[in-house]
Amino acid sequence: MRVVYSPSHLLHDPVFEVSGGRRIPAYEVTGRGESIRRALEADGGFAFVDPTGHGEDPITAVHDPGLLRYLAGAWSEWRQRGTGAEVIMPDTVLHPALREGMGPAPEPGSPCGRIGYWCYDTATPIVPGTYRAARDAVDVALTTAELVLGGETAAYGLCRPPGHHAARAMFGGYCYFNNAAIAAEWLVRRTGQRVGILDVDYHHGNGSQQIFWKRQDVPYASIHADPNRTYPYYAGHADEAGAGAGAGATFNQPLAAGTTDEDYLAAVDRAIDWLAARSDDLLVVSLGIDTYGQDPIGDFALTTPVYHEVGRRVAASGRRLVILQEGGYFVPALGENVRQWLRGIEGRPLDLGPRSWDGPTGG
Amino acid sequence: MRVVYSPSHLLHDPVFEVSGGRRIPAYEVTGRGESIRRALEADGGFAFVDPTGHGEDPITAVHDPGLLRYLAGAWSEWRQRGTGAEVIMPDTVLHPALREGMGPAPEPGSPCGRIGYWCYDTATPIVPGTYRAARDAVDVALTTAELVLGGETAAYGLCRPPGHHAARAMFGGYCYFNNAAIAAEWLVRRTGQRVGILDVDYHHGNGSQQIFWKRQDVPYASIHADPNRTYPYYAGHADEAGAGAGAGATFNQPLAAGTTDEDYLAAVDRAIDWLAARSDDLLVVSLGIDTYGQDPIGDFALTTPVYHEVGRRVAASGRRLVILQEGGYFVPALGENVRQWLRGIEGRPLDLGPRSWDGPTGG
Numbered sequence: 001m002r003v004v005y006s007p008s009h010l011l012h013d014p015v016f017e018v019s020g021g022r023r024i025p026a027y028e029v030t031g032r033g034e035s036i037r038r039a040l041e042a043d044g045g046f047a048f049v050d051p052t053g054h055g056e057d058p059i060t061a062v063h064d065p066g067l068l069r070y071l072a073g074a075w076s077e078w079r080q081r082g083t084g085a086e087v088i089m090p091d092t093v094l095h096p097a098l099r100e101g102m103g104p105a106p107e108p109g110s111p112c113g114r115i116g117y118w119c120y121d122t123a124t125p126i127v128p129g130t131y132r133a134a135r136d137a138v139d140v141a142l143t144t145a146e147l148v149l150g151g152e153t154a155a156y157g158l159c160r161p162p163g164h165h166a167a168r169a170m171f172g173g174y175c176y177f178n179n180a181a182i183a184a185e186w187l188v189r190r191t192g193q194r195v196g197i198l199d200v201d202y203h204h205g206n207g208s209q210q211i212f213w214k215r216q217d218v219p220y221a222s223i224h225a226d227p228n229r230t231y232p233y234y235a236g237h238a239d240e241a242g243a244g245a246g247a248g249a250t251f252n253q254p255l256a257a258g259t260t261d262e263d264y265l266a267a268v269d270r271a272i273d274w275l276a277a278r279s280d281d282l283l284v285v286s287l288g289i290d291t292y293g294q295d296p297i298g299d300f301a302l303t304t305p306v307y308h309e310v311g312r313r314v315a316a317s318g319r320r321l322v323i324l325q326e327g328g329y330f331v332p333a334l335g336e337n338v339r340q341w342l343r344g345i346e347g348r349p350l351d352l353g354p355r356s357w358d359g360p361t362g363g
Numbered sequence: 364m365r366v367v368y369s370p371s372h373l374l375h376d377p378v379f380e381v382s383g384g385r386r387i388p389a390y391e392v393t394g395r396g397e398s399i400r401r402a403l404e405a406d407g408g409f410a411f412v413d414p415t416g417h418g419e420d421p422i423t424a425v426h427d428p429g430l431l432r433y434l435a436g437a438w439s440e441w442r443q444r445g446t447g448a449e450v451i452m453p454d455t456v457l458h459p460a461l462r463e464g465m466g467p468a469p470e471p472g473s474p475c476g477r478i479g480y481w482c483y484d485t486a487t488p489i490v491p492g493t494y495r496a497a498r499d500a501v502d503v504a505l506t507t508a509e510l511v512l513g514g515e516t517a518a519y520g521l522c523r524p525p526g527h528h529a530a531r532a533m534f535g536g537y538c539y540f541n542n543a544a545i546a547a548e549w550l551v552r553r554t555g556q557r558v559g560i561l562d563v564d565y566h567h568g569n570g571s572q573q574i575f576w577k578r579q580d581v582p583y584a585s586i587h588a589d590p591n592r593t594y595p596y597y598a599g600h601a602d603e604a605g606a607g608a609g610a611g612a613t614f615n616q617p618l619a620a621g622t623t624d625e626d627y628l629a630a631v632d633r634a635i636d637w638l639a640a641r642s643d644d645l646l647v648v649s650l651g652i653d654t655y656g657q658d659p660i661g662d663f664a665l666t667t668p669v670y671h672e673v674g675r676r677v678a679a680s681g682r683r684l685v686i687l688q689e690g691g692y693f694v695p696a697l698g699e700n701v702r703q704w705l706r707g708i709e710g711r712p713l714d715l716g717p718r719s720w721d722g723p724t725g726g
Contacts, residue, residue: 017454089384090383091382092535092595095459096467098533102572112593113597117597120458120460125384168460210460214464228473229473234457234462234476243464
C-alpha cells in the first residue's frame with residue numbers, strides 16, 4: 001500500500017495543552033507521526049510517497065475562507081503583539097449565549113478576540129510551524145485521495161495534525177483543517193459520486209458531521225465514545241441524524257466506557273452496512289487509534305488484533321479506501337496498531353511477532 | 364448614603380485565572396471588596412446595611428434556570444469526580460460554529476462538558492465558596508434596589524463578584540449572576556416604570572446588553588473600551604442598538620485607549636442625556652473603576668477627581684440611583700475612587716486629603 005507522509009508534521013510541536021486550567025503535556029505530539037512512520041517502514045510492505053501541493057481551493061470548498069486566513073496569519077499577528085507567548089490559545093470563546101438574540105458577531109480586531117472567534121478549546125495551541133504542518137496534512141490527505149482516484153484500491157495518508165474536529169468555521173480538538181472532509185468533498189467534486197466517511201476515532205468527528213450535516217452525498221458514520229462523558233461533549237449523540245437534504249445521512253454510534261473488541265466489531269459491521277446502502281465506490285476512513293485499551297485519553301478496551309480485523313472488514317466492504325490518520329495517543333503502540341489495521345486492509349495476516357514499538361516510554 | 368455589604372464575598376477567593384494558556388494571579392480578588400469597604404468606613408459618611416435574602420425568583424426572571432442550577436451544584440459535582448482540581452474552569456466551550464446548522468446542543472452529562480456549556484472563558488474560576496458569594500451579591504443588589512424603592516435618593520451595593528458580563532444563559536468575565544440586570548428587572552416588575560442602566564465599567568456589559576436587547580423598558584447605555592481591542596471582544600460595538608421592541612434602546616460608546624477625563628465626561632453627558640429621554644424615575648448604575656489610569660487591565664487615563672465629577676453629573680440627572688459595583692482592579696485606589704464617586708452623588712466635596720488607600724502594594 002502507498003503511504004503518503006511528509007516530515008513537515010514535525011513543524012507542529014506543541015509541548016503542552018491546558019486542561020481545566022492546568023498545563024499538561026501535549027498528547028498530540030510529533031512522536032505520534034514518527035511512531036507510525038517507523039512501524040510502517042519496518043513492516044517493509046508499504047511504499048512511501050511525498051504529498052503534492054493542491055492549493056487553497058479544496059480547503060475553502062469546506063472551510064470558511066476566514067478560518068484559512070486566520071490560521072495563515074495567526075502566529076505572525078501574535079508575534080507582532082510582542083507578548084512573548086510560547087503558544088497561542090484562547091482564554092475567551094465566542095459562546096452562542098453571548099450573542100443570543102443579537103445575530104452573529106463581527107470578527108474582532110484583536111488577536112485575543114480573534115482566536116476565540118475561530119477556536120473553541122485550550123487543547124489546540126498554535127506554534128510557529130502549525131500552519132505549515134496543517135496545510136501539508138491537507139495535501140497528504142488530497143494526495144492520498146488522488147492515488148485512489150488514480151487506481152489504487154486503498155491508500156493511507158499519515159495526516160498530522162488530525163482533522164475531524166474542525167468544522168466549517170472553527171478549529172479545535174488538536175485539529176486545524178478537516179483533512180477527511182476536504183478529501184471527501186474533493187472526491188465528490190471529481191467523481192460526482194456519493195463518498196461515505198467512516199470515522200473510527202475514539203472521539204466523535206463533530207467537524208465532519210457539521211460540514212456534511214445537510215448533505216446526502218457524503219454520508220457520515222461514526223463510532224465513538226458517548227459525548228455525554230467525553231470530548232467533544234456538544235455533538236455525537238445517537239439521535240443526531242442529519243437535516244434537510246442530509247436527513248438520515250449521519251449515523252452516530254456512541255459507545256460505553258470499557259467497550260470490548262466484540263462490541264466494537266458489531267458497531268463496525270453496522271456502520272459498514274449503513275454506508276453500503278448510501279455511498280458509491282469510494283470511502284474516506286478517519287482512522288483514530290485512541291480506541292486502544294492503553295490510550296491515555298480513551299476508555300475503550302480494544303486490543304491490537306482487533307485493528308487488523310476492523311481493517312479486514314472495512315476492506316471486505318468492497319469500497320476503494322482513502323484512509324487518513326486522526327487520533328491515537330498511546331505512542332508506544334500507535335504505529336503498531338496502524339500497521340495491523342493496514343495489513344488487515346491488504347489481506348495480509350496479523351503480525352504479532354517482534355514489535356516495532358517505540359518502547360515503553362514512547363517516541 | 365446607605366451601603367449594602369456582605370462579608371460573604373470573601374468566600375469567593377480565586378487565586379489565579381488563565382490568560383492565553385498561562386496561569387496569572389487573579390485580578391478579581393477579595394481585596395477589592397475590602398478596599399471599598401474600608402474606604403467607605405473611613406469616610407464616616409456612609410451607613411452599612413446587611414443584605415436580605417430575596418430567593419431565586421428574581422434570578423430566574425433574567426437567567427436560564429439551568430444556569431442557576433449549574434452554579435448551585437458545580438463545585439460538589441466536580442468534587443465527586445475526584446480530580447482534586449483547585450478551581451473549575453472550562454477547557455472546551457460550546458462555540459456556535461460547532462453546531463452550525465444543527466440547532467442547539469443538549470446540556471452535556473459530564474462536568475467537563477457542562478462547564479463549557481455555561482461558561483465562555485478561563486478567567487472566571489469556580490471555587491468552593493463561589494456560589495454562596497454570587498448569590499449574596501445578587502441579594503446585595505436587590506437590597507440596594509429595595510432601599511431606593513423605599514425612599515432613598517441613592518444607595519450603593521458593594522457587589523462582589525460583579526455581574527454585567529453574565530448573559531441570560533452564560534457566565535464569564537468574573538461574573539456569575541448579572542446583579543445589575545436582576546435589580547433592573549426586579550424594579551421594572553415592582554414599579555411598571557422604565558428603568559435605565561448606565562454602565563460605566565471599562566468593559567462592555569455584554570450580559571446586560573444581551574438580556575435587554577429586545578426590550579424598550581430597560582434602556583442600556585454603556586461607556587467602555589472598544590471591543591475591537593479588548594474583552595469581551597464579541598459585543599459592544601457602536602452600531603449595536605437593540606432589536607425588535609428594543610430597537611434603539613441600546614447605546615454603546617466604545618472609546619479609544621488613553622481616553623482622558625475630558626473625553627470621558629463628554630461620553631457620560633451623552634449617556635445621561637440619552638437615558639433621560641428613555642427612562643423614568645429609576646436608574647441602575649454598573650459602577651466599574653477599571654477606567655482608572657493605573658488599572659492593570661484597562662488602558663484609559665482617568666484620574667481620581669473625575670470619579671467625583673461623574674458622580675455629580677449622574678446625580679444631576681435627577682434619577683433615583685441604584686449603584687452597583689462592577690470591576691476595578693487597581694486595588695490600592697479602588698476604595699478611594701468609589702468613595703469619591705459616591706461623594707459626588709451626594710453633593711459632598713471632592714476629598715483629596717490623606718488617602719484611605721490600602722497602600723502601594725494593594726489590599
